[in-house]
Amino acid sequence: MIEFRMPWRNESEEGYRRIAMVRDRLQWEKEQGISGYYHLPETEEGLIGRVESLARDGLPREVETLAVIGIGGSSLGAKAIDRALRVGRPDIKELLFLENTDPLDIAEKFARIDRERTLFLLISKSGGTIETLSIFRAAVAHFDLKIAGRDRRRIWVVTDEGSPLWSFARHYDLEHFAVPSNVGGRFSVLSAVGLVPLTLAGYDTRSLLKGAAAYGRRFWSDLEDLLLHKALFLAEHRERYPMNVLFAYGSCLEDLSAWYVQLWGESLGKISESGEQRGLTPLGQIGSVDQHSFLQLIVQGPQDKTVTFLKVKEFGRDLPIPALELKYLESSAYVEGSSLGMLLEAECDATYESVRRHGVPTDMIVLDRLDEEHLGELIYHYELLTSATAAILEVDPYDQPGVEEGKQILKERFRQISGTKD
Amino acid sequence: MIEFRMPWRNESEEGYRRIAMVRDRLQWEKEQGISGYYHLPETEEGLIGRVESLARDGLPREVETLAVIGIGGSSLGAKAIDRALRVGRPDIKELLFLENTDPLDIAEKFARIDRERTLFLLISKSGGTIETLSIFRAAVAHFDLKIAGRDRRRIWVVTDEGSPLWSFARHYDLEHFAVPSNVGGRFSVLSAVGLVPLTLAGYDTRSLLKGAAAYGRRFWSDLEDLLLHKALFLAEHRERYPMNVLFAYGSCLEDLSAWYVQLWGESLGKISESGEQRGLTPLGQIGSVDQHSFLQLIVQGPQDKTVTFLKVKEFGRDLPIPALELKYLESSAYVEGSSLGMLLEAECDATYESVRRHGVPTDMIVLDRLDEEHLGELIYHYELLTSATAAILEVDPYDQPGVEEGKQILKERFRQISGTKD
Secondary structure, X not given: OOEEEOOOOOOOHHHHHHHHHHHHHHHHHXXXXXXXXXXXXXXXXXXXXXXXXXXXXXXXXXXXXXXXXOOHXXXXXXXXXXXXXXXXXXXXXXXXXXXXOOHHHHHHHHHOOOHHHEEEEEEOOOOOOHHHHHHHHHHHHHOOOOOOHHHHHHEEEEEEOOOHHHHHHHHOOOEEEEEOOOOOHHHOOOOHHHHHHHHHHOOOHHHHHHHHHHHHHHHHOOOOOHHHHHXXXXXXXXXXXXXXXXXXXXXXXXXXXXXXXXXXXXXXXXXXXXXXXXXXXXXXXXXXXXXXXXXXXXXXXXXXXXXXXXXXXXXXOOOEOOOOOOOOOHHHHHHOOOEHHHHHHHHHHHHHHHHHHOOOOEEEEEEEEOOHHHHHHHHHHHHHHHHHHHHHHOOOOOOOHHHHHHHHHHXXXXXHHHHHHO | OOEEEOOOOOOOHHHHHHHHHHHHHHHHHHHHOOOHHHHHHHHOHHHHHHHHHHHHHOOOOOOOEEEEEOOHHHOHHHHHHHHHHOOOOOOOOEEEEEOOOOHHHHHHHHHOOOHHHEEEEEEOOOOOOHHHHHHHHHHHHHXXXXXXXXXXXXXXXXXXXXXXXXXXXXXXXXXXEEEOOOOXXXXXXXXXXXXXXXXXXXXXXXXXXXXXXXXXXXXXOOOOOHHHHHHHHHHHOOOOOOEEEEEXXXXXXXXXXXXXXXXXXXXXXXXXXXXXXXXXXXXXXXXXXXXXXXXXXXXXXXXOXXXXXXXXXXXXXXXXXXXXXXXXXXXXXXXXXXXXXXXHHHHHHHHHHHHHHOOOOEEEEEEEEOOHHHHHHHHHHHHHHHHHHHHHHOOOOOOOHHHHHHHHHHHHHHHHHHHHHO
């Protein structure tokens, strides 16, 4: 179980009244199906069974690499979990994420793909994501993939039922999985979007759901109100603290941090019911590396940030820092006899303490260890926190109307470019 | 040459008076040696020659991997350049950056190291960085490195003359290189800190300096005043726009973005001469990926950000998006006949346009191509921009006093931890 150290309680009657309202709002969203993510921990186990059985019977035996073609909400969740859990698990299949249309990046990843040993997993909620479909087209040409015959078995699709990609998959008889229509991309990691690639890779996705469900049960039965207090604090103080830093200790948490940035930024950055441009800006930092990069600004720059520390107690592996006779390096000898893991944990504690002393609002999330269950818990926690904060900000966390204009301009520009360069 | 599209000119008499003052300030800092980074493009060529000759004569011939042990300013610059330029250059030696005391990360990197084929490059300006020296201790034990005999040749040191690490290197007769004492970590990429690993790896570091020097000549001879106008705009509007987003198009620019975050955040986040906590918060985003993550917040969230777009015209490699008969996917067919690179460029232009239309202050930096010379130019530009902005904010960009307390707490905590766990 995750330990949350959140000193944000608003013990006033008004505070309790407001958090009760927020909980009611979330309960209502859950019951009304305003967003389907609330239910995923309970409803998706059947999907895991289906993927497992397909992996046994429907997948070419020689598949060793899963090439996920998807961007944003279609890749960030699985990528976060894969990055956090991969090290030290040689049984897990390779996952390659083809996200960006950067030609260097894609060429380099294509070069690592053996088409005979690869499953191409096409993920797009809308079924029309231009980057995803362009990379898919490039892959079809590069690997000479036939959307027919034997090759059909190495192309799978995850998308909304009824999307263009759904019709495409049905037309060519490709294996396909539905994302519930009321589950938005950035809330979709516990749906087929995350579960299909992660289950295929060999992760224990049942435990992922189990962790999320356990947290959900505590939350819905009113045993976890800390996140509501945190949401209230962050939303009410948004003018003073427009930014929240997630300071995660461990390099393997980098993509989890990117997942949080999308969830928080894209869900909360909205025009409110009253027509105001609202939102909180997320910043992902990695400890201890970014103590040497970003900490100075947190401590002595404008006091416009709250900071959430994320600490893992046991990484499951450690390296000793031995006592050595190293002349002139005695001033750093105080760590000798301990370990890199102990140093990392101590750095987190020390930085937390130092930042607090400077009057910066901080909280801390402590994971006993990094595994599927703890990550499921953490993911569901952050999703609920986002919904709760959105409710107080009076914004809709489940859409993203602001990015549509850019897509339109792209189409026009693109036609201009291809017109001149063709 | 880089093209800068910066619409921030302040054409008033007062504006010109202020930018003239800032230029004078920078000129004065250069002449007085307040920071030594100003001179690096002219002074460091000799160092490259020395590294090249050592690589021929002083380095075990079988060395194929360079394990850089360093953190923050001691790694970010070389890492940024390596990441930006590596793809498609099989002649370049492997660079492994051992930065974080995350035991999983270090164990995984140790597993990739063949000690007989590796040069360990220990980089710490102060010579006392706890992470760096702890990872070094762990490496000595893990690889059974002798600080004597043959093994001495596979340990090199970069540090301040006179630091504990300097004395260590001299005592054990290790190859060592000085960082000029008036060059701070985050301004040190064009010193031995960046040049030793990058030259050894095989990058054309002379062109890196050449690009920086060329930009410097234009700046010092008053042909480049755009950055001064930008600095003035950003500093003067810091209350309204406390954040600057660097939206860099291309996955290989991710570490360059991290380098910028350190430079900007740690240099400007300071207590000013008048005792005020000042600074601007840097955010690194990668296009087009983060259009699906962060763009919504920029466009419809609070208007508290300026955005700098960074675009590369030619990546030197491209992948076609062919015309294919894909039933039901016709709505994304408008890109057919073009390429992934063209799509990426069009996405950058479209997003730039869309963000501008929403009234967000934007500028754009265009690189004809990604090579050492362009990166040298870009790096020197950003360093000068940082110094100029600091001058207007009246903060000292070259120190980082805010992180000292955390280091003290660490020592105490650490002693407590090792006391209880030993």
